[in-house]
Amino acid sequence: xxxxxxxxxSSTDVARLAGVxxxxxxxxxxxxxxxxxxxxxxxxxxxxQLDYRPSLIPRIMLTHKSNLVAIVIGxxxxxxxxxxxxRFTVGLxxxxxxxxxxxxxxxxxxxxxxxxxxxxxxxxxxSALSILSKQSADELAxxxxxxxxxxxPVRNEWVSSVCCDNxxxxxxxxxxxxxxxxxxxxxxxxxxxxxxxAERLAGFRLGLAAHGIDNLAMAVADFRYEGGHAAALSxxxxxxxxxxxxxxxxxxxxxxxxxxxxxxGLRVPEDVLxxxxxxxxxxxxxxxxxxxxxxxxxRMVDEALAILRVAAASHGPVGEVAIEVPARLIERxxxxxxxx
Amino acid sequence: xxxxxxxxxSSTDVARLAGVxxxxxxxxxxxxxxxxxxxxxxxxxxxxQLDYRPSLIPRIMLTHKSNLVAIVIGxxxxxxxxxxxxRFTVGLxxxxxxxxxxxxxxxxxxxxxxxxxxxxxxxxxxSALSILSKQSADELAxxxxxxxxxxxPVRNEWVSSVCCDNxxxxxxxxxxxxxxxxxxxxxxxxxxxxxxxAERLAGFRLGLAAHGIDNLAMAVADFRYEGGHAAALSxxxxxxxxxxxxxxxxxxxxxxxxxxxxxxGLRVPEDVLxxxxxxxxxxxxxxxxxxxxxxxxxRMVDEALAILRVAAASHGPVGEVAIEVPARLIERxxxxxxxx
DNA sequence: TTTACGAGTGCATAGCTATGCACCAATCAT
DNA sequence: ATGATTGGTGCATAGCTATGCACTCGTAAA
Numbered sequence: 001x002x003x004x005x006x007x008x009x010s011s012t013d014v015a016r017l018a019g020v021x022x023x024x025x026x027x028x029x030x031x032x033x034x035x036x037x038x039x040x041x042x043x044x045x046x047x048x049q050l051d052y053r054p055s056l057i058p059r060i061m062l063t064h065k066s067n068l069v070a071i072v073i074g075x076x077x078x079x080x081x082x083x084x085x086x087r088f089t090v091g092l093x094x095x096x097x098x099x100x101x102x103x104x105x106x107x108x109x110x111x112x113x114x115x116x117x118x119x120x121x122x123x124x125x126x127s128a129l130s131i132l133s134k135q136s137a138d139e140l141a142x143x144x145x146x147x148x149x150x151x152x153p154v155r156n157e158w159v160s161s162v163c164c165d166n167x168x169x170x171x172x173x174x175x176x177x178x179x180x181x182x183x184x185x186x187x188x189x190x191x192x193x194x195x196x197x198a199e200r201l202a203g204f205r206l207g208l209a210a211h212g213i214d215n216l217a218m219a220v221a222d223f224r225y226e227g228g229h230a231a232a233l234s235x236x237x238x239x240x241x242x243x244x245x246x247x248x249x250x251x252x253x254x255x256x257x258x259x260x261x262x263x264x265g266l267r268v269p270e271d272v273l274x275x276x277x278x279x280x281x282x283x284x285x286x287x288x289x290x291x292x293x294x295x296x297x298x299r300m301v302d303e304a305l306a307i308l309r310v311a312a313a314s315h316g317p318v319g320e321v322a323i324e325v326p327a328r329l330i331e332r333x334x335x336x337x338x339x340x
Numbered sequence: 341x342x343x344x345x346x347x348x349x350s351s352t353d354v355a356r357l358a359g360v361x362x363x364x365x366x367x368x369x370x371x372x373x374x375x376x377x378x379x380x381x382x383x384x385x386x387x388x389q390l391d392y393r394p395s396l397i398p399r400i401m402l403t404h405k406s407n408l409v410a411i412v413i414g415x416x417x418x419x420x421x422x423x424x425x426x427r428f429t430v431g432l433x434x435x436x437x438x439x440x441x442x443x444x445x446x447x448x449x450x451x452x453x454x455x456x457x458x459x460x461x462x463x464x465x466x467s468a469l470s471i472l473s474k475q476s477a478d479e480l481a482x483x484x485x486x487x488x489x490x491x492x493p494v495r496n497e498w499v500s501s502v503c504c505d506n507x508x509x510x511x512x513x514x515x516x517x518x519x520x521x522x523x524x525x526x527x528x529x530x531x532x533x534x535x536x537x538a539e540r541l542a543g544f545r546l547g548l549a550a551h552g553i554d555n556l557a558m559a560v561a562d563f564r565y566e567g568g569h570a571a572a573l574s575x576x577x578x579x580x581x582x583x584x585x586x587x588x589x590x591x592x593x594x595x596x597x598x599x600x601x602x603x604x605g606l607r608v609p610e611d612v613l614x615x616x617x618x619x620x621x622x623x624x625x626x627x628x629x630x631x632x633x634x635x636x637x638x639r640m641v642d643e644a645l646a647i648l649r650v651a652a653a654s655h656g657p658v659g660e661v662a663i664e665v666p667a668r669l670i671e672r673x674x675x676x677x678x679x680x
Numbered sequence: 681t682t683t684a685c686g687a688g689t690g691c692a693t694a695g696c697t698a699t700g701c702a703c704c705a706a707t708c709a710t
Numbered sequence: 711a712t713g714a715t716t717g718g719t720g721c722a723t724a725g726c727t728a729t730g731c732a733c734t735c736g737t738a739a740a
Binding site: 007008051053054055056057058060061064066071075076077079082083085086089090093098099100101102103115116118119120121142143144225229254255257258259261262281282285286287288315 | 348
């Protein structure tokens with residue numbers, strides 16, 4: 001509480017030094033404002049001398065617009081999400097926004113951080129949290145902050161969603177597996193609460209049902225390498241081993257492949273077909289060459305940014321927007337088996 | 341420019357509704373302030389009715405403290421850096437700060453974004469950019485914002501650094517290689533401008549020199565899997581192949597392993613010893629089991645946060661702090677060869 | 681020469697919260 | 711009973727920028 005020296009020079013300080021009014025300083029930094037070149041130079045000289053940077057804080061107060069967008073994310077162990085985060089950051093910066101990064105333990109709702117974000121007057125929120133119940137979403141709407149929910153199909157007046165077509169993709173995989181000679185199917189899921197995992201399972205089941213198949217080995221994991229490894233170990237411990245395994249994401253698929261090859265001595269794809277989801281960089285690595293679905297992260301991010309632009313333009317709610325982006329199959333070696 | 345409805349209720353609105361003064365509202369939200377329970381309840385009731393959230397913006401103006409810390413990062417393709425980002429975020433949030441995430445293309449300096457950060461009045465900056473010249477650092481100091489530079493040993497009055505002992509680690513690897521029978525050495529570097537890569541090379545050379553070895557095959561890459569792959573292809577194209585390869589990070593080491601095994605049919609570790617740096621999760625995967633150095637990311641982040649705490653407490657510069665954290669060798673299968 | 685106009689400038693104020701200060705009503709000590 | 715303390719309360723203002731408004735000049739049009 002001592003008389004701490006003022007850290008930043010203010011526009012008033014600059015004005016005094018330059019011998020002009022504070023308005024002149026303000027107008028110097030506003031593009032297109034009416035100000036003579038001569039005065040602008042005087043101001044800039046004084047500003048340079050004082051290391052002046054205009055503060056955005058009062059502007060936020062006046063305009064009710066902070067240009068801050070919060071990105072709420074649950075974990076970056078999955079390269080897909082760190083890539084998405086990077087794309088969002090770049091895209092938002094290009095649009096003139098700044099990114100407030102908020103980490104919430106995955107499994108927790110984002111309710112707890114909302115009041116804090118409201119206090120910073122963020123213009124919008126992007127949530128990559130896998131869990132966001134309808135109830136949370138309604139709670140959220142009370143704050144009247146536009147929210148884009150990534151890969152979680154919850155929405156209301158203020159909450160939009162951008163998702164990948166998990167059901168359709170998973171469903172189509174069944175055709176590939178059958179063509180490649182798969183007969184006994186297995187699925188390794190993410191956490192029970194994950195909508196993405198649930199949709200991929202549902203789609204897989206739909207595809208199987210279309211061929212009259214209702215037998216499906218199941219194991220629950222956590223979207224991580226270790227979880228996929230452990231799940232595969234238990235799923236393949238018994239006598240009745242699947243020969244076509246679908247994992248809810250690539251990390252688990254890679255863990256499963258290592259388990260099958262190294263612990264059980266099984267060959268992929270000769271003994272077991274394996275596919276994942278996300279197309280993370282490691283999926284293309286020589287040791288795995290994993291068949292997987294590309295979630296078009298760039299496109300999904302672009303769609304989300306478009307929604308945010310609309311929300312920024314119309315100051316009201318953006319309506320119940322829900323965008324679904326198709327997933328694209330990339331077949332690599334883990335499913336390249338000749339049909340029987 | 342229409343008469344846009346006020347989006348957020350202000351403390352004055354709440355005060356009017358509750359029939360108290362604006363001061364009372366403010367004090368309701370300040371822990372430990374003198375306010376009667378009765379009044380607090382009245383205020384809270386009115387606040388709930390209006391969905392009031394106190395704005396932090398005016399507080400920033402008054403206190404000259406935003407509780408915003410910027411993290412500047414160049415790329416998250418390397419899991420080591422996304423893990424570091426996550427740890428910083430969690431740590432800063434626990435300390436009551438919010439994180440402003442700034443992406444700068446690696447290779448660019450952070451000079452360009454500093455004015456913007458100054459405009460947001462960030463309390464401090466964490467830079468994980470691999471490039472930060474002495475000149476940039478001095479430029480930076482003019483803004484009087486405390487900066488912690490991660491893994492780049494630049495510093496001045498306002499810029500501190502937290503680094504890992506790259507030189508010592510790389511140097512010690514030579515002993516291991518010699519004990520495991522390595523005789524012809526190779527090094528795959530990161531981008532030429534990367535200090536981390538340069539230090540690891542320097543340490544490796546020091547270790548070799550201590551044994552009178554000055555022959556070292558070199559290839560330059562970019563810290564990525566594909567770069568490591570290509571570099572290994574060219575390094576092992578000739579007749580005089582190394583039998584002990586050190587890569588400046590794990591991603592490149594993994595790319596190199598895939599190139600050696602799959603393109604040249606070489607065995608790792610029997611034909612070539614390989615080691616990397618970072619201990620990213622993939623290094624432990626069954627297909628690679630890569631020997632590497634753990635950068636103790638948690639400890640490095642903790643040290644950086646400690647510096648930021650000091651900087652926050654003393655409002656002045658924090659002095660020329662430079663902290664070096666040791667790296668720890670983890671030997672896995674890629675160097676487990678019996679000595680000749 | 682007068683009128684009109686446009687460019688440029690300064691004044692004053694809004695925007696929202698935190699806090700020093702003055703003040704008031706009780707409660708307590710003497 | 712009086713003075714002193716404590717716990718609450720409201721008033722007024724600081725903090726910094728953007729902008730509507732009034733005003734002053736030159737300059738172009740009439």
